[in-house]
């Protein structure tokens with residue numbers, strides 16, 4: 082796993098985005114709100130619609146746009162947002178001030194177990210780190226998501242099927258089949274690979290029950 086200084090680089094990268102663009106999709110380095118929400122649509126498929134209450138760990142929460150997304154769709158839930166950027170955590174805390182179901186912690190791992198774990202966009206920007214090192218970090222983080230989620234977890238990553246001329250050296254493009262294989266062998270028999278929503282990325286859902 083990259084040492085703290087390596088993730089500090091990544092945290093600094095995102096802090097700069099927030100400073101430049103504020104609490105907007107661009108402020109967490111997405112192209113726009115439409116694709117940010119499209120990602121949430123895929124990831125939130127992990128949530129059992131029959132549940133009238135659930136808890137969620139959002140690893141790499143940014144300013145916690147996922148909380149807004151969930152409020153519009155679910156009556157009751159409790160939300161824990163984690164981010165390696167203190168500026169993101171401050172923005173999330175300010176945005177969601179007074180909401181009793183939300184808490185925010187600066188961390189690269191959830192500090193408690195929840196029904197679900199969600200991670201949107203945390204495996205994309207690797208800056209100077211090499212493929213092998215980043216892949217180890219990726220897998221260690223998946224182990225943590227698995228350890229801290231009761232019913233399941235979901236994450237996304239840029240796809241190795243991206244057009245070669247659009248790929249950038251500082252980003253990590255994961256092999257979807259390899260990640261599916263890891264999740265199936267390591268975490269659960271019930272794994273879904275979603276690669277049908279028109280972005281250069283994929284989502285994996287790991288259902289544990």
Ligand SMILES: C[S@@+](CC[C@H](N)C(=O)[O-])C[C@H]1O[C@@H](n2cnc3c(N)ncnc32)[C@H](O)[C@@H]1O
Pocket residue numbers: 088091092095096109110111117140141142143144145146147163164165166169188189190200201202203204222
């Ligand atoms: C692309 S942004 C997405 C933010 C949010 N999930 C959203 O979709 O609006 C990724 C965020 O994850 C944070 N991050 C990156 N790696 C992380 C890690 N290992 N643990 C916690 N946060 C991380 C970054 O600081 C950044 O705020």
